[in-house]
Amino acid sequence: MRVVMIGASGHVGTYLVPRLVAAGHEVVAVSRGRHAPYQAHSAWAKVEQRTIDRAAAEAAGTFGAQVRDLRPDAVIDMICFTLESARHLVEALRGTVQHFLHCGTIWVHGPSAVVPTTEAQPRAPFGDYGIQKAAIETYLLDAARRGQFPATVLHPGHIVGPGWAPLNPAGHFNPAVFTQLAAGAELVLPNLGLETVHHVHADDVAQAFERALDHWGAAVGESFHVVSPAALTLRGYAEAMAAWFAQPAQVSFLPWPAWRTTVTEAEANATWDHIAHSPNCSIAKAERLLQYRPRYSSLQAVYEAVQWLIADGQVRLPQR
Numbered sequence: 001m002r003v004v005m006i007g008a009s010g011h012v013g014t015y016l017v018p019r020l021v022a023a024g025h026e027v028v029a030v031s032r033g034r035h036a037p038y039q040a041h042s043a044w045a046k047v048e049q050r051t052i053d054r055a056a057a058e059a060a061g062t063f064g065a066q067v068r069d070l071r072p073d074a075v076i077d078m079i080c081f082t083l084e085s086a087r088h089l090v091e092a093l094r095g096t097v098q099h100f101l102h103c104g105t106i107w108v109h110g111p112s113a114v115v116p117t118t119e120a121q122p123r124a125p126f127g128d129y130g131i132q133k134a135a136i137e138t139y140l141l142d143a144a145r146r147g148q149f150p151a152t153v154l155h156p157g158h159i160v161g162p163g164w165a166p167l168n169p170a171g172h173f174n175p176a177v178f179t180q181l182a183a184g185a186e187l188v189l190p191n192l193g194l195e196t197v198h199h200v201h202a203d204d205v206a207q208a209f210e211r212a213l214d215h216w217g218a219a220v221g222e223s224f225h226v227v228s229p230a231a232l233t234l235r236g237y238a239e240a241m242a243a244w245f246a247q248p249a250q251v252s253f254l255p256w257p258a259w260r261t262t263v264t265e266a267e268a269n270a271t272w273d274h275i276a277h278s279p280n281c282s283i284a285k286a287e288r289l290l291q292y293r294p295r296y297s298s299l300q301a302v303y304e305a306v307q308w309l310i311a312d313g314q315v316r317l318p319q320r
C-alpha cells in the first residue's frame, strides 16, 4: 500500500516508518522538515519525504488537496488537534482512501472512573486538548460507521522512548527527579502517591498502527487504547525507579495545595494534568481485534528512556 504519514519524524514515526517500509509499504513522510527522527534507520532512504507545513496549508485551504495529490491508499494522521482540521482533511480524502488512521490520546477520557477504562466508557474529557481529541474521535467514528469514511482512531498513553524525557514519578517532565532517585534522596509526591500514569513505548504505538493497517476489517469504525499492559501509581513508579538505581526509596507525601508550592508552576501544571486524569486504560480490545502485543511494560519503557537520559548527561548518577 502507499501510506502517507502526516507528522512522520516524531516519537512514533521514528519506529513506524521503518516498520512500514519493512512490511513492504510505499511510504510518504510528511513534515515541515525541521525535525529528524530520533534514531537513524536505513529505511528512511526508501521513503518519499514531502515538506508541507500543515498549519500554513490549512490556513490557505490547500492541505487536504495536497495530501490527496500524494495518491495515498492509507493515511496516518499524527498531528491533528482540532475538529476543524480533521473535517478539512476528511472532506478532501473522502472516497479516495482505503484506510485513515488518526492518532488520538487516552485523554479523551476525563478522570478515570471504573478501571481499567475501556474504549466503550462514555467520554468526559476536560481541557481543550482532550475535548478536541474526543470531538475528532466522535466525528471520525460516526463517519466510518455510516460507511462514509474508513477511519480508525488509536489512543496512546504517555509516549516513552530513548531521545526525550519520560513522564517522571512526580507526574511532570523534569529529569532531575530521576537524578534525585539515583542519589537516594527524598522525593516528595502529591497526596498519597496513589494517582496513576499510563506510559507506552513509542515502538508499541508504532506496532498498534501497523496492526491496525493489517486488520482493516476489525479496525475501521473503532477506537483502541494503545498503552502498556498496566498503569503505575506515582508511588510504585518512584519505588521501582529507586530500586533500579539500587537505592532505598525515600518517598514522602504532601497534600496537593502544599505539594504544588514545592515545584515550579510549569511542573505543578503538568503534574495536575496527569493526576487529574489518573489514566488506567485497558488494552483488551486492541489485543483481541488487532493482535496488539506490547513488548514493553511501563517500567521497561521508562528504563530505556532513562538510560538515554543518563548517556545524554540529563540524569546524573552519584559518584561511588
Ligand SMILES: NC(=O)c1ccc[n+]([C@@H]2O[C@H](COP(=O)([O-])OP(=O)(O)OC[C@H]3O[C@@H](n4cnc5c(N)ncnc54)[C@H](OP(=O)(O)O)[C@@H]3O)[C@@H](O)[C@H]2O)c1
Binding pocket: 006, 007, 008, 009, 010, 011, 012, 013, 030, 031, 032, 033, 034, 035, 036, 052, 053, 054, 055, 056, 078, 079, 080, 103, 104, 105, 106, 155, 156, 157, 158, 159, 160
Ligand atoms: N507525546 C505523548 O506522550 C502523547 C500521548 C498521547 C497522544 N499523543 C498524540 O501523539 C501525536 C503526536 O505523535 P508524536 O508524539 O509521534 O509526534 P511528535 O514527536 O510531536 O512529532 C510531530 C511530527 O509532526 C511534524 N510536524 C509538527 N508540526 C507540523 C506541521 N505544522 N506541519 C507538518 N508537520 C508537522 C514534526 O516534524 P517537523 O517538526 O519537522 O515538522 C514531526 O514529524 C499527537 O496526535 C498527540 O496528541 C502524544
